[in-house]
Every structure is written in structure tokens, then in C-alpha cells.
Amino acid sequence: MENVVEIRRSKRQKTERSFGPDFLTSFLTEDPNRIDEQFVSAFLVDEDPKTYVEAITSIDSSFWKEAIKNELDSIMTNHTWDLEDLPVGSKPIKCKWIFKKKIKPDGSIDKFKARLVVVGYTQRRE
Template structure:
């Protein structure tokens, strides 16, 4: 475990797209991320309303390791720079596809007590 941590410290992960685009392993990681975003229908291309500017994005690159310290895979993530948005002006609702474990436990407990059928 300590060897994986040591390798992670010694390995300098790329900071920008230009640093990785020539490496096949990173190109594959980028392709996998874009395929996942498209498959999940993460966005819809549309025209911008007048007077609005598009939100920029940034690539984040990480190397994932096995417990023995060997490289498991290269991970690329495309992140929107949403911090420039203003609530109620640029957006009204937010969505997070994550459920808290406590919420899931409460729902399952209620279902068990009430005899609800869950799909």
C-alpha cells in the first residue's frame, strides 16, 4: 500500500490537454470519457441565448494504481467550469445522480415495514 502511495507522489500527472494528446494511453482515456458522456446523454447541443457566454471546461487526468503500485489505468475526466454561473440567472435547478446511503437505508426500511414492492 505504501508503494502505491509513493508512486503516486513521484508520478507527476499531466495538467493540461497538450501534455497528454500524443500519448496513446491518454487518448484512449479521453475517448472513453467522451463515449461515456455521449452514451449517458450528458448534454444537448443548442444555440446560446443572446448575451450569454458558453461555460468552459477543463480536462483532469489521473493515474489509477493497483495495490502493488502498478498502473491500473489512466483516467480522464471532462469538468465544466460551472463556478462562473449565477443561481436563478444561469440556472434554476440542479441535479445530482447520487443518493446518500442513509436515504437508501430509510427507503429500504420503510419498504420492508410497509411491505412495499420495489422495482
């Protein structure tokens, strides 16, 4: 006698994948020969600046400069660190800026955020 195994089907709800509110697509339908433009335009994403120079030279530079000012004011107000003379034979630990646009649920920009962080992996114990 042959055993017949019934295939089980998943009962999980399938959800549509989201690439985030800043993922933009644009397809041109008038000319099907322009596939290259259709393909390239599918990958247009408004990225946050990776460096200080990118931030202050971007189209949103006034917003980034305000975010940088707010971060430095916060550091000074909260006494996060104090300026000290560097001991002889020591090297300073590097810092870098992290920039992030905070997005509202509707996809609009809530605020521009700038954070000054220590590049901790450069610290060496002697």
C-alpha cells in the same frame, strides 16, 4: 511531602508514513560528495498531466487519448448533455480535463482516467 507524577506513555502503535505508490527515491552511495543529486532524486514523482496539452504530448499520450475518447463516448451514450445553440447575450461555461492514473495496490498502473468537468465557479446568474 512532594508529589511525584509518573509520566504516561502512549500505547498507540506507530506506523511508517507512506507517500504513495508513485513516490520514487534513489540514493547514490558511491560518492558522498554528490549530495545534491541524492537530494534531488528523493523528490522524483511521476505526476499526472494538469492540462490537455500535457496529456497529449506526454510519453503516455496514446493512453490519455484513449481515456479521452472513452470519456466522450460515455458522455454521448449517457446523454449527459446535448449540444444546443447558445442564447443571445449568454456566455458558455468553460470545461477542463482532469487526468488521473489509477494505481493498483502493488503500485502498477491499473488504468488511465480522463474526466471532462465544468469550471462551475465561472457560472454567473443574471
